[in-house]
Amino acid sequence: xxxxxxxxxxxxxxxxxxxxxxxxxxxxxxxxxxxxxxxxxxxxxxxxxxxxxxxxxxxxxxxxxxxxxxxxxxxxxxxxxxxxxxxxxxxxxxxxxxxxxxxxxxxxxxxxxxxxxxxxxxxxxxxxxxxxxxxxxxxxxxxxxxxxxxxxxxxxxxxxxxxxxxxxxxxxxxxxxxxxxxxxxxxxxxxxxxxxxxxxxxxxxxxxxxxxxxxxxxxxxxxxxxxxxxxxxxxxxxxxxxxxxxxxxxxxxxxxxxxxxxxxxxxxxxxxxxxxxxxxxxxxxxxxxxxxxxxxxxxxxxxxxxxxxxxxxxxxxxxxxxxxxxxxxxxxxxxxxxxxxxxxxxxxxxxxxxxxxxxxxxxxxxxxxxxxxxxxxxxxxxxxxxxxxxxxxxxxxxxxxxxxxxxxxxxxxxxxxxxxxxxxxxxxxxxxxxxxxxxxxxxxxxxxxxxxxxxxxxxxxxxxxxxxxxxxxxxxxxxxxxxxxxxxxxxxxxxxxxxxxxxxxxxxxxxxxxxxxx
Amino acid sequence: xxxxxxxxxxxxxxxxxxxxxxxxxxxxxxxxxxxxxxxxxxxxxxxxxxxxxxxxxxxxxxxxxxxxxxxxxxxxxxxxxxxxxxxxxxxxxxxxxxxxxxxxxxxxxxxxxxxxxxxxxxxxxxxxxxxxxxxxxxxxxxxxxxxxxxxxxxxxxxxxxxxxxxxxxxxxxxxxxxxxxxxxxxxxxxxxxxxxxxxxxxxxxxxxxxxxxxxxxxxxxxxxxxxxxxxxxxxxxxxxxxxxxxxxxxxxxxxxxxxxxxxxxxxxxxxxxxxxxxxxxxxxxxxxxxxxxxxxxxxxxxxxxxxxxxxxxxxxx
Numbered sequence: 001x002x003x004x005x006x007x008x009x010x011x012x013x014x015x016x017x018x019x020x021x022x023x024x025x026x027x028x029x030x031x032x033x034x035x036x037x038x039x040x041x042x043x044x045x046x047x048x049x050x051x052x053x054x055x056x057x058x059x060x061x062x063x064x065x066x067x068x069x070x071x072x073x074x075x076x077x078x079x080x081x082x083x084x085x086x087x088x089x090x091x092x093x094x095x096x097x098x099x100x101x102x103x104x105x106x107x108x109x110x111x112x113x114x115x116x117x118x119x120x121x122x123x124x125x126x127x128x129x130x131x132x133x134x135x136x137x138x139x140x141x142x143x144x145x146x147x148x149x150x151x152x153x154x155x156x157x158x159x160x161x162x163x164x165x166x167x168x169x170x171x172x173x174x175x176x177x178x179x180x181x182x183x184x185x186x187x188x189x190x191x192x193x194x195x196x197x198x199x200x201x202x203x204x205x206x207x208x209x210x211x212x213x214x215x216x217x218x219x220x221x222x223x224x225x226x227x228x229x230x231x232x233x234x235x236x237x238x239x240x241x242x243x244x245x246x247x248x249x250x251x252x253x254x255x256x257x258x259x260x261x262x263x264x265x266x267x268x269x270x271x272x273x274x275x276x277x278x279x280x281x282x283x284x285x286x287x288x289x290x291x292x293x294x295x296x297x298x299x300x301x302x303x304x305x306x307x308x309x310x311x312x313x314x315x316x317x318x319x320x321x322x323x324x325x326x327x328x329x330x331x332x333x334x335x336x337x338x339x340x341x342x343x344x345x346x347x348x349x350x351x352x353x354x355x356x357x358x359x360x361x362x363x364x365x366x367x368x369x370x371x372x373x374x375x376x377x378x379x380x381x382x383x384x385x386x387x388x389x390x391x392x393x394x395x396x397x398x399x400x401x402x403x404x405x406x407x408x409x410x411x412x413x414x415x416x417x418x419x420x421x422x423x424x425x426x427x428x429x430x431x432x433x434x435x436x437x438x439x440x441x442x443x444x445x446x447x448x449x450x451x452x453x454x455x456x457x458x459x460x461x462x463x464x465x466x467x468x469x470x471x472x473x474x475x476x477x478x479x480x481x482x483x484x485x486x487x488x489x490x491x492x493x494x495x496x497x498x499x500x501x502x503x504x505x506x507x508x509x510x511x512x513x514x515x516x517x518x
Numbered sequence: 519x520x521x522x523x524x525x526x527x528x529x530x531x532x533x534x535x536x537x538x539x540x541x542x543x544x545x546x547x548x549x550x551x552x553x554x555x556x557x558x559x560x561x562x563x564x565x566x567x568x569x570x571x572x573x574x575x576x577x578x579x580x581x582x583x584x585x586x587x588x589x590x591x592x593x594x595x596x597x598x599x600x601x602x603x604x605x606x607x608x609x610x611x612x613x614x615x616x617x618x619x620x621x622x623x624x625x626x627x628x629x630x631x632x633x634x635x636x637x638x639x640x641x642x643x644x645x646x647x648x649x650x651x652x653x654x655x656x657x658x659x660x661x662x663x664x665x666x667x668x669x670x671x672x673x674x675x676x677x678x679x680x681x682x683x684x685x686x687x688x689x690x691x692x693x694x695x696x697x698x699x700x701x702x703x704x705x706x707x708x709x710x711x712x713x714x715x716x717x718x719x720x721x722x723x724x725x726x727x728x729x730x731x732x733x734x735x736x737x738x739x740x741x742x743x744x745x746x747x748x749x750x751x752x753x754x755x756x757x758x759x760x761x762x763x764x765x766x767x768x769x770x771x772x773x774x775x776x777x778x779x780x781x782x783x784x785x786x787x788x789x790x791x792x793x794x795x796x797x798x799x800x801x802x803x804x805x806x807x808x809x810x811x812x813x814x815x816x817x818x819x820x821x822x823x824x825x826x827x828x829x830x831x832x833x834x835x
Contacts, residue, residue, distance in 0.1 A: 046686075053797060055605035195605035211615065212607065213793045214688075214785030240686055240783040244670065248685035249783070252677040255686075271678065 040516040042234040043497070046246045046255035050213050050239050056198035056206070057191065058181040059126075059135040063422070066177045067508040068237055071218045073200035074226065075180035076104060076123070077172050081513060083504015085176045089118060089201075099167035104175075106158045111223045112184025112201045120160040125188045127152040127162070137178040139430065146429030147171060169456050173423060203227040203512075204235060214239055231515045250491045257497055257514065260489040262323030268491045276500040277487045279325065279332040280507050281420045283379070285481035286432075289413035290442035295368040298413040302360040304478020308346045310353035310390045316382050317484050327482040330474035331421050334505045336460070337467025342475050353390040365391025371399050371408035376416050379483065410439045418486060422506050424467060425455045432479065446473045523826075530822055534815040541811040542594070542804075546587050549800040555579055559603050559798045599805040604797050609805040612790065617809065619688055619786035620779070622698075624772040626706035631713030632764045636753075638714065639721025639760075643729065644748065653718070660715035665774070669708035669781045676704060686783040705778035713767040720763040724756030731755060757828050765821040769814050 051068035054060045058069040066079075078088040090104035110118035130138040130149060141149045148165040155161050164171065174180065187199030198206050203226050204218035216237040220227050238254070240246040243261040250258035251271040260268055265275050285307075292299020313326035325333060328342045357365060372380045380396045387394045394414075399405035408415055415437070421427055428451040431437050450473055453466035474480040488507040490500040498515045557573030578586055593600065599609040642653040677685035683704045689697035728734065729752055737747045776788025787806055794802035 050793065053604065053793065192606060195602075196607050211785045212605070212612065213789060214783065238687070238783065242780055242783075245673075245686055245781055245783060248673050248678055249687070252681055252685040254684050 040232065042236060043232040043257065043514055044236040044238055044255045045514075046238050046240045046249045046258035048239075048241060048243070048246065048259050051237060052212060052216055055195035057135075057183065057187070057194035058178045058200070059129065059132075059137040059183070061178055062136050063177040063179075064420075064508070066506075067511055068216070069178055069181060069200075070202065070511045071204040071230075071235060072198045072202045072206065073181040073183070074110065074202050074224075075177065076175040076182065077180055079176045079503050079506060079510060081501065081503055081510065083502075083506060085173050088176070088180065089123075089182055090172075090175070093172050095169065099169040100164050102162045102164070102168070102171055103155060104160050104162070106160065108158060109225075110201045112187075112199055113197075113205055113221075114184045114186035114199050116185035118182065118201065119157045120154040121157075122185060122188065123160045123182060124152045124154055125185070126182050129188070129191070137181070140426060141174070141179065146434045147174065147426070170425065174426060203230045207234070229512045231512075235511065247491065250493065253493070255493075257490060257492045257500060260491045262321060262487050262489060265323055265487075265489050265491070272494070274492045274494040274497075274499055276490045276492070276502065278502040278505065278507065279334050279485045279487055280422060280505045281418045281486045281488060282327050282330065282332050283416070283418050283483050283486055284327075284330065285383070285483060286415045286417060286419075286437050287413065287479050287481065288409045288415050288437055289440050290438075290444075290477075290479060291440045293440050294411060295366070295413040297360070297362055297366045297368070300360045301476075301478055302356045303362065303366075304481070305346075305476070306353040306356035306360070306390065307387065307392070307481055308353075308475065308478060309349045309356065310392065311383055311386045311481070311483065312348045313483055314348070316379065320378055320382060321484055321486070324487055325485040327485045328475065329471055329485075330480040330482050331424065331467065331471040332485050332505065335421055335424070335467060335471075336464040337424070337469075337471035339468050339471060342472065346475060350386075350390050357391060362391075365393065367393040367395065368413050369395040369397050370414050370416070371405055371412055372396050372416075373399055373405055380416060383483070409436055414481075416483075420507055422504070424470065425451060428454075428470070432474075444473070444477055444479065447477065447479065526826070527823070530819055534819050537815050538808070538811050542591065542808050543587065545804045545807040546590065547583075549804050550583065552798070552800055556603050556800065559800070594808065599808070600801045602794075602799050602802050604799050604802075609802055612802075613787065613805055613809050616785055616787050616790050618690070619784050620772060620775050620788060621813075622691075622702055623705055623709060623775045623778055623784070623786060624768055626702050627709035627713060627771045628764060628768040630706055630710040631717055631767055634710065634714035635717025635763075636721050636760065638718035639723075640725055640748065640753070642718070642722045643725035650722075653722075657715040657718045660711050661719075663711060665708055665712060665777050666781060668711050669704070669778060672704050672708055673781070688782075688784040688786075701782075701784075705775075705782045705784065708781070709771050709775065709778050713771060716767060717760065717763050721756065721760050724759050725752060728752040728756040754828065758825060761824055761828065762821060765817055765824075768817055772813055772817075773810065 047068070051061070051065050056072065058065075058073045061069065075088045076090040077085050077093075080086040089107055089110060091107050092105040094103050095101065096103075104123070106118055106120060106123065108118075112118070116122065127138075127141075127149065129135055130142045132138070133142075135142075139145060140147045147168055149162050150165050151163045153161045153163070162171070182201070183194065184199035184201065187194045193199070201221075201224060203221055203224045205221045207217035207219045209217045216239075218235045218237070220230070220233050238249070240249055240255070240258070243264055246255070246258045247260055247264035247268050249255040250260070250273055251268060258268075260275065265277070269275055287298060287304055289295060289298045290304075297303045308328075313328065317324055317326045328346050329338050331337045354363075357363060370380060377396065377398065380394075384394045384396055399408070419427060419431075428447070429435070433448060433451060447470065450466055450470035454463065454470055457463040457466050475482065488502075490502075490509060492498075492500050494517060496517055498517050500509050501513050503510050503513065555570065555574050556577050556579055557570035574580055578589065581589075590600065597610055599613065601608055602612070638653050638657060642650040642657075673685050676682045684701055685704075687701055689701045691698040731752075734747060734752055734755075737751055742751075775786055776792060778784065779786040779788040780792070787810065791803065791806050793799075794806065
């Protein structure tokens with residue numbers, strides 16, 4: 001008996017000791033939001049993907065990585081706090097009479113980390129890389145692209161001219177993101193060096209304490225004249241892929257700002273963090289095949305319209321995307337072209353869907369296959385049920401490989417993807433009318449006209465009129481079958497950071513816009 | 519005796535080297551069996567065949583397999599595992615910076631699970647009765663809990679609700695030993711829960727058998743102190759399967775740390791594998807496989823030596 005008692009006591013002591021050590025350790029280093037001291041020397045952003053997974057060539061990434069690369073590189077034009085486009089490395093620009101040549105006047109005394117200086121020859125060397133297929137940022141301006149640049153010419157040491165295949169009014173907007181970022185001379189000459197070492201003129205440089213794939217540490221670049229516009233001496237991009245872990249990092253003080261998914265917003269708010277939200281990304285089914293090549297039914301507009309009526313978007317959002325907004329508009333709520341009319345015109349109506357199918361010659365529906373990925377499978381299964389209710393059998397097949405997922409644009413009639421409409425003309429020309437979502441080369445005069453009108457629009461009224469036409473036609477034609485608009489959420493530590501502001505409808509705030517709490 | 523031991527260690531070392539070599543060959547062949555070539559991976563989709571061929575030529579991809587492997591092995595022996603296809607970084611340097619993270623996680627979790635597991639197992643075996651049943655039920659529950667879920671709960675309780683520990687991140691030991699310990703606390707506890715349950719079961723069974731032995735009964739009859747009977751004689755008798763269990767735990771945790779690394783955003787080997795696989799960075803995958811194999815083989819070697827030391831019969835053989 002004595003034996004048992006002693007052992008139990010010993011074990012209890014071990015357990016108590018372990019817990020005590022844990023508790024004592026806890027006293028030393030908790031860093032809650034409540035106890036965090038205002039620290040203006042550094043800012044930690046918890047982000048959802050590895051911005052530097054392909055190294056530090058800003059031209060290898062798309063606009064979605066603009067915020068990270070904004071720290072390391074300057075763009076020819078810059079995104080302004082109100083969403084408009086302003087001067088950057090190009091302090092001024094002008095078009096020729098028919099909008100086929102854009103001439104940029106460059107800043108002087110801009111120095112890159114390799115010691116080289118900005119001049120027209122360097123800008124030309126950068127833009128002449130546009131034929132490199134690995135450079136995602138240049139996909140729309142390369143040969144064959146809707147906004148093809150046919151030549152880049154040095155006018156003078158501080159002036160460079162971009163010549164387009166066809167008129168491109170408003171092209172300067174494209175130069176405000178990664179497409180317009182300029183790499184220093186060494187980086188352009190030896191592009192392989194950018195894999196490990198950035199070569200920019202941006203407000204920050206990469207600190208050696210960076211751990212690739214985990215945290216990227218940026219410190220102020222003393223040589224940058226723009227650096228003074230950035231509040232923090234050090235910015236850390238912390239890669240936290242799990243959405244809940246990002247919210248936890250923010251709430252518990254490891255991050256000052258975090259990208260939150262809609263379903264973690266309530267949790268974050270309940271813990272006292274601030275949240276700024278913006279729309280802009282519409283999760284949309286896209287009709288790849290408008291000619292009926294892969295599924296004859298899709299060649300008919302009435303069939304595509306029937307699908308619009310068949311989907312119960314509110315139920316989808318309630319069940320799977322709490323906090324987001326059901327979408328009947330192809331363009332997002334904050335865009336100029338958004339119209340409430342589409343919400344009533346294409347409201348959930350399975351009977352109308354059935355009658356349209358009958359009118360199109362498919363009274364008993366039809367069958368087709370859609371390729372899903374891990375992110376889209378659940379949504380597609382919800383849509384599958386709605387379509388089945390009107391007689392359409394949609395087989396949801398998981399992509400067996402990346403190749404299969406990419407090939408789906410040519411082999412299946414319908415796809416599903418998030419679309420950011422920050423630059424509608426760019427999306428239309430780059431992806432919808434001529435791009436990868438239209439390999440069957442379908443045409444729609446109204447869409448082409450509306451896109452052209454929007455590109456040429458000079459004032460707000462004209463933009464609104466053209467964008468509304470474009471939006472309405474995208475939905476009526478069934479080229480776009482929107483499901484819901486995902487809100488982009490930036491959570492921030494209110495004790496340390498001022499309320500986060502978005503630049504217009506851009507989903508990624510300007511790095512320069514983060515400021516200490518007053 | 520010393521000669522025998524030296525011979526034993528030499529044999530085991532040679533076997534360990536052979537194992538690493540075999541795995542290295544297999545990893546090398548698997549990398550070559552993957553679709554695509556290094557040139558296609560590093561240049562991305564849409565690159566011209568000429569550019570792809572040029573990169574492949576530069577990397578020696580068109581050389582005979584034997585030549586390629588021999589070149590890689592010669593470099594690897596000198597500590598050079600090559601460079602990443604994606605960004606050209608040195609894999610040896612990258613993995614060397616990540617190894618301490620995963621090793622800290624696995625070692626910490628193994629030690630914690632061993633302490634808790636042995637305490638629970640010994641208590642259950644010695645005390646018996648209701649406490650044994652309660653511990654048995656508790657251990658059964660711990661075994662059934664998925665590590666990811668356990669981590670989420672711990673983070674909620676100790677990072678979000680009470681701010682005792684950080685929710686994410688890793689602080690290197692050389693930066694701050696205290697912050698290093700704090701950053702490891704929750705992931706280590708998360709990983710240790712299942713391991714502790716496993717070791718508790720192992721310990722209970724072994725201790726029950728040990729307590730039935732003649733020499734333990736004799737010790738009790740001679741009024742030897744209880745702690746000495748339990749922790750010196752009985753536990754030593756029961757230790758072989760427990761030590762084996764602990765070693766297996768370490769190996770399992772080393773491989774399974776990817777869960778904790780993702781949940782707590784830690785820059786370990788698991789995160790490296792995840793990133794390398796998603797970007798088709800074959801040399802990086804190969805490097806991690808080889809490093810992990812070296813660790814597993816080394817742990818097995820230590821286990822064998824420990825077993826030999828603990829078991830007098832084996833030691834004499």
